[in-house]
Amino acid sequence: QVQLQESGPGLVKPSGTLSLTCAVSGGSISSSNWWSWIRQPPGKGLEWIGEIYHSGSTNYNPSLKSRVTISVDKSKNQFSLKLSSVTAADTAVYYCARNGIVGATMDYWGQGTLVTVSS
Amino acid sequence: EIVMTQSPATLSVSPGERATLSCRASQSVSSNLAWYQQKPGQAPRLLIYGASTRATGIPARFSGSGSGTEFTLTISSLQSEDFAVYYCQQYNNWPTFGGGTKVEIK
Secondary structure (H helix, E strand, O other), X not given: OOEXXXXXXXXXXXXXXXXXXXXXXXXXXXXXXXXXXXXXXXXXXXXXXXXXXXXXXXXXXOOOOOOEEEEEEXXXXXEEEEEOOOOHHHOEEEEEEEEOOOOOOEEEEOOOEEEEEOO | OXXXXXXXXXXXXXXXXXXXXXXXXXXXXXXXXXEEEEOOOOOOEEEEEOOOEEOOOOOOOEXXXXXXXXXXXXXXXXXXXXXXXXXXXXXXXXXXXXXXXXXXXX
C-alpha cells in the first residue's frame, strides 16, 4: 500500500518561498507513475499545481508556472515543491499524490498539510 | 484552460435514494474525466477514471457516464458514508477540477 506524507513549515511570510516535501513509502518513486502536488484553499475547491516523473521531467499549471519548482530525490524516495513570492492567496491545504496508470488521475494522496501565508 | 462546471452545487438526498451529479467541460475532454469524493478533513479519494471505470475498491453503486463535454456520476442508493463533496477533474489537458457538488442528507 503506497503512502504519502507531506512535511514542511505551516507558516510562511508574504513574499517568501513555500517549501514542502512528500515522502513516499510502500512503493518506489521510480515506478512508472507521475507524482503531483494539488492545493485547496480553506473552504474552496482543488487546484492542480504540477507533476514530476522520476526522470525529473515536470509539467506545471500555467497560472503558477513562473513561481513553481517541483523536484525529485530518488535516493530519499521523495519529491518536493517550492512556490516563490507567496501571498495570502497561496494559503491552502497542500496535498501530494500519485498519478495512476491512466493519465493524471490521482489514486493515492497524502493527508495534506495546511500552509498559511501571514506576517 | 478547460473549465469544469458542476451542478448542482448542493444536492439534498435521503438515504437509499439515487443521486445524480453533473459535470460539464468547456471543451471536449474525450473520456479523460475522473470523479473524486472528499469528506471533511480528508484528502480526496478517486472514484472513477476514464469517465466510467471504477477505481480499485469502489463499490458498484458508484457509476460514471458521458464523453466529450457532458458527464454524470450516479450513486444508485445513497449510504450514510456517501454524504460528502464530489469533484470532477479532466486530464485531457493540464488537470482542472470542477467546483464540487455537496451531497447532503435530506
